[in-house]
Amino acid sequence: MTDSPQILDALPDGFFTTEARDIRRLFPQPTLIHLHGARAPALFVSILLHGNEYTGLKVMQRLLGRYDGMLPRSLWLFIGNVYAAEQGLRVLPGQTDYNRCWPGTEMAPNAETRLMQRVIDSVTRNELFAAIDIHNNTGTNPLYACMTDPTRRNQHLASLFNHIAVVFHYPKGVSTMAFDGICPAVTLECGKPGDALGIERAVDLVDGLMHLDHFPDRPVPPHDLQLVETQATVRIPDDVSFDFNPSAQADLTFDHGFERRNFTEMKPTEVFAHTRVPRPLVVTNDNGEDITDALIRIENGKVYLNRQMIPAMITLDKTIVRQDCLCYLMTDYSNGGDER
Ligand SMILES: [Zn+2]
Structure with missing residues (x-):
């Protein structure tokens, strides 16, 4: 295990066709990729914080495949728990959960808390446009976004994904919470791993953010978003x-x-x-x-x-x-x- 991400400035060959199980052939360790785009500030996207939740990989393969050459907006892509992804597991037995160890966690410092601190330090050196963390879940749930701070901008961001969103305050140490006060941030729950609609809606959202100029200042109309709190x-x-x-x-x-x-x-x-x-x-x-x-x-x-x-x-x-x-x-x- 490492406490620093590998940092790249281009996608490696094979990115568009790799499966999550083979991800360590391309990314032997957690990896942060910075791709320069036409506009700033950059968008941050994290995938595979849970190794078996591979929708995020499919989303970024499809999205980045749409752009040959320059992206409309600069992008940071963080590829998280490659060790668990290789095994098809959420987290390895005994390993720290990669979505519980971000700044703000109640966990004692360890390799994973240092890793996430370094990711945050790298991506927040300049302004960020938004932070998106892509996940799956196990039940028959609708698609929804989660936020830890129900600001207007977070509600707008969530409403671009679906008309249901969740506000939660626990567990601590999730990536979305680490971006509160820095930029709009939501977690996307894209249904079961590989769910076609979940992939499609997440691609549309991330692509929309690549082109969006700014988040509107007006409140989100209640009929556009059912916001529930745990x-x-x-x-x-x-x-x-x-x-x-x-x-x-x-x-x-x-x-x-x-x-x-x-x-x-x-x-x-x-x-x-x-x-x-x-x-x-x-x-x-x-x-x-x-x-x-x-x-x-x-x-x-x-x-x-x-x-x-x-x-x-x-x-x-x-x-x-x-x-x-x-x-x-x-x-x-x-x-x-x-x-x-
Ligand atoms: Zn997850």
Whole structure:
């Protein structure tokens, strides 16, 4: 592992055809590429911070393939966790997650925190136009952008991708948060890895930013963007068995189509899940405090939310549920953002 990125000023031969699994033949270590374009300030794009989320590579291959010669705008491209990409994994066992170690992280300094600090130092030496971090997720989610600071410019940026966006404040150390106060910055969640629509929309967004002169100053009209804010993370305790088939013999079961609840408002009278144990879920807030009893209740073996909330980023992948979480609970971010 290295604590400095390799820095290049041109794409290596083979860039347009490489697969993520073969990426270390071109980029043996995390690599920052600076491509000079017709206008400044430069756009920053990061891909493969999670090694198995290869949509970002496809996006940049397609986008850069459109330009023979000079780009419309200068570009910094950061190719992150090449080690995990080679293995088809989000992160190697025991390795630091490449999207938790950016400046602002709560992590003790290590090779990866130094690497990301050096990336930030290099790309912020001059002004930046915007920073885009391209990811995938595991569930059947709509395409959406995430931001850690709901400024007008970030909302505009998000609305160029889709009409749904998420404001989040945890986990710390994500790349998007590192650019807050520097330039507009969002994370693009492009559906499952390789999802065709996710690639197409991300290419359109990045290409649009290559040509955009400036972000508008007016507020984003509410019908252009549904902005929701994460309030809580829902996990299933390790000793609670669960199944997404409602007739399965398990401590906690969900109705068919639970995944379709993604990004839809759920009323306190609607059944969230069924259970035969007293504490089938643990709900925590951004500070990691247990707020289970405040947010959910159980009546006659049925689990309900105590207030109207929006489940999001639901995954039915049982491994991910155990490693990460079942879903997040969101609320509408209703004040429309501030003046920044
Ligand atoms: Zn990711």
